[in-house]
Amino acid sequence: MRIVTSVAAMQRLAMEWNRRGVRAGLVPTMGYLHEGHMSLLRKARERVGNRGVVVASIYVNPTQFAPTEDLAHYPRDLARDKKLCRDAGVDVVFVPGDHQMYPSRHGAEFSTYVVEETLSRGMEGVSRPTHFRGVATAVAKLFNIIRPEVAVFGAKDFQQAAIVKRMARDLNFPVKIIVAPTVREADGLALSSRNRYLSAEERRQAVALWQGIQLARQTVRTSTRPIPASRLNSELKWLIETRPAARVDYIEFFDPETLQPVAKVQRGAQIALAVFVGKTRLIDNARI
Amino acid sequence: MRIVTSVAAMQRLAMEWNRRGVRAGLVPTMGYLHEGHMSLLRKARERVGNRGVVVASIYVNPTQFAPTEDLAHYPRDLARDKKLCRDAGVDVVFVPGDHQMYPSRHGAEFSTYVVEETLSRGMEGVSRPTHFRGVATAVAKLFNIIRPEVAVFGAKDFQQAAIVKRMARDLNFPVKIIVAPTVREADGLALSSRNRYLSAEERRQAVALWQGIQLARQTVRTSTRPIPASRLNSELKWLIETRPAARVDYIEFFDPETLQPVAKVQRGAQIALAVFVGKTRLIDNARI
Numbered sequence: 001m002r003i004v005t006s007v008a009a010m011q012r013l014a015m016e017w018n019r020r021g022v023r024a025g026l027v028p029t030m031g032y033l034h035e036g037h038m039s040l041l042r043k044a045r046e047r048v049g050n051r052g053v054v055v056a057s058i059y060v061n062p063t064q065f066a067p068t069e070d071l072a073h074y075p076r077d078l079a080r081d082k083k084l085c086r087d088a089g090v091d092v093v094f095v096p097g098d099h100q101m102y103p104s105r106h107g108a109e110f111s112t113y114v115v116e117e118t119l120s121r122g123m124e125g126v127s128r129p130t131h132f133r134g135v136a137t138a139v140a141k142l143f144n145i146i147r148p149e150v151a152v153f154g155a156k157d158f159q160q161a162a163i164v165k166r167m168a169r170d171l172n173f174p175v176k177i178i179v180a181p182t183v184r185e186a187d188g189l190a191l192s193s194r195n196r197y198l199s200a201e202e203r204r205q206a207v208a209l210w211q212g213i214q215l216a217r218q219t220v221r222t223s224t225r226p227i228p229a230s231r232l233n234s235e236l237k238w239l240i241e242t243r244p245a246a247r248v249d250y251i252e253f254f255d256p257e258t259l260q261p262v263a264k265v266q267r268g269a270q271i272a273l274a275v276f277v278g279k280t281r282l283i284d285n286a287r288i
Numbered sequence: 289m290r291i292v293t294s295v296a297a298m299q300r301l302a303m304e305w306n307r308r309g310v311r312a313g314l315v316p317t318m319g320y321l322h323e324g325h326m327s328l329l330r331k332a333r334e335r336v337g338n339r340g341v342v343v344a345s346i347y348v349n350p351t352q353f354a355p356t357e358d359l360a361h362y363p364r365d366l367a368r369d370k371k372l373c374r375d376a377g378v379d380v381v382f383v384p385g386d387h388q389m390y391p392s393r394h395g396a397e398f399s400t401y402v403v404e405e406t407l408s409r410g411m412e413g414v415s416r417p418t419h420f421r422g423v424a425t426a427v428a429k430l431f432n433i434i435r436p437e438v439a440v441f442g443a444k445d446f447q448q449a450a451i452v453k454r455m456a457r458d459l460n461f462p463v464k465i466i467v468a469p470t471v472r473e474a475d476g477l478a479l480s481s482r483n484r485y486l487s488a489e490e491r492r493q494a495v496a497l498w499q500g501i502q503l504a505r506q507t508v509r510t511s512t513r514p515i516p517a518s519r520l521n522s523e524l525k526w527l528i529e530t531r532p533a534a535r536v537d538y539i540e541f542f543d544p545e546t547l548q549p550v551a552k553v554q555r556g557a558q559i560a561l562a563v564f565v566g567k568t569r570l571i572d573n574a575r576i
Contacts, residue, residue, distance in 0.1 A: 021307050107546040111405045111458065115403050147462075171400055255395075
């Protein structure tokens with residue numbers, strides 16, 4: 001397994017793969033890897049085969065964090081990440097520093113962003129206004145640096161995956177975007193590097209997100225008619241906030257293609273929610 | 289010479305070149321080609337050699353025109369353009385339709401833009417607020433569709449060339465950006481497809497831009513000390529507007545790297561100006 005830290009070296013390697021017809025599969029991560037990431041790496045391997053190369057990028061991208069957010073405290077453990085990547089059969093780990101990704105020469109500071117203007121508006125885009133601009137910019141950079149044939153994203157970040165797909169289509173990146181299912185703990189909590197922020201008690205209460213999703217599903221599936229989104233929303237909020245540490249940021253029901261909110265919820269709609277558990281903001285989503 | 293009208297076909301061709309190690313040089317144009325474009329095509333050929341391929345794209349990109357601008361009337365003559373390309377030894381002319389470049393499926397409209405936020409602010413960015421967003425987006429698309437090793441832009445659009453260079457650097461496009469000198473008529477008027485809008489009398493008066501540039505050069509070069517930009521600006525405006533059809537939109541003196549205005553003008557500064565001659569808006573620029 002090769003560790004690459006410079007953009008130029010990574011790009012040379014990618015160009016060589018292009019010339020030799022080697023298929024590359026990319027899994028962009030912010031590190032602190034867990035079983036969810038492992039499932040993305042397996043998916044990438046599946047797509048490029050044993051003669052292809054799997055690249056894991058590990059980069060905590062500053063442009064997708066607001067100044068008030070957890071950039072400085074985002075969990076990092078590169079030694080462990082490398083070991084997990086090696087065990088997962090990753091060919092190249094790309095770990096650029098900030099000076100590599102956002103070089104800042106005096107008078108020529110970084111100034112170009114990729115902005116998706118429709119799908120980014122709701123949900124995470126409301127709570128985190130510059131988040132998706134940062135994500136789209138970093139992903140566009142990684143696509144140009146690594147030139148993968150496929151890139152695999154997790155379904156846990158549903159809106160992000162939709163935006164990356166839209167970006168790839170709109171800007172004609174020749175990259176197939178794969179979205180792999182969310183991996184969950186035994187009690188249903190979606191795996192996330194941020195789960196490590198939770199105290200033992202908060203961890204127990206964090207199952208509220210998954211229980212909310214299940215309540216929504218059950219309510220919709222056992223009803224003979226569509227359920228008003230506002231009613232479902234109130235019920236879920238009530239259920240989730242019976243946990244003393246939990247505070248709902250948003251719960252939304254929407255069309256999984258357009259991300260447009262639906263007034264009445266039926267099978268096939270998507271639910272997404274963000275909940276603070278203590279100081280930790282968790283997200284989850286599922287098809288109803 | 290091959291004419292390609294679909295994005296998918298162009299991208300397949302580009303991928304094949306990548307695999308075969310064929311170097312591609314791109315000259316993005318809006319068609320209605322003139323000797324300025326021919327010089328860009330020659331430069332592209334120089335860079336990729338006879339075993340490389342030169343691609344001319346011809347596309348009047350709607351996203352870089354404001355609703356009030358001349359999109360509908362922008363001059364077009366595809367038959368003549370093709371002949372000029374063939375004579376210039378172009379290998380592929382890429383002529384996509386709007387439905388190819390900005391496909392619009394209901395509920396999934398085009399929504400991703402590339403935005404440069406520093407160099408775009410002044411000059412053309414003031415007069416044409418969404419212009420460079422459109423340019424950067426279209427150029428990013430062309431880079432992803434054609435995957436050139438080099439792309440050649442004309443120095444006449446100085447700010448555009450600076451923004452494209454910045455975009456390529458910031459988003460890590462593996463494309464070398466070449467800027468080729470402005471080609472001029474015998475009296476100094478910079479070649480532009482928009483010159484065809486000029487009446488015979490306006491055409492005579494249009495030389496005012498070049499005369500203004502020469503006055504600025506002469507004033508600065510014969511002075512022992514830097515000249516206040518505001519004074520030079522007034523003098524040039526006066527000179528240019530002695531022509532009855534000419535009205536100055538802006539005249540700016542700036543650092544050619546950062547595009548930041550300079551208060552005092554000396555050798556090495558850049559001048560750029562935009563002047564309406566009748567209803568036609570012309571631009572020009574030069575190193576002082």
